[in-house]
Amino acid sequence: MTTDQQISPVQDQALGLKLRRNSIIFGVIGLVIFGVAFGALAFLTARKAEAQGVKATAGKVLGIIGFIGGVIVLAIFMSSIK
Numbered sequence: 001m002t003t004d005q006q007i008s009p010v011q012d013q014a015l016g017l018k019l020r021r022n023s024i025i026f027g028v029i030g031l032v033i034f035g036v037a038f039g040a041l042a043f044l045t046a047r048k049a050e051a052q053g054v055k056a057t058a059g060k061v062l063g064i065i066g067f068i069g070g071v072i073v074l075a076i077f078m079s080s081i082k
Helices: 009-032 035-051 057-081
Strands: none
Touching: 009 035, 009 057, 035 057
16 A cells, blocks of 8 residues: 555544534434435444444434334335225
């Protein structure tokens, strides 16, 4: 790996903070609309943020709640179609 390809700890931290922010945004969107898709996206983005060394608990929690809420809404919607 050359020095151009190496990521410094400061860049690692900045990337983690951006990922944490994005996971929270995705989680809030998942609570309102498209819970299954945005909930999963929030959870995965929070995991990436934690891989960079940044705590992203809020993104994970919002992602899980959004995903479960989306599944419940889909189940109710599908049962009412029959």
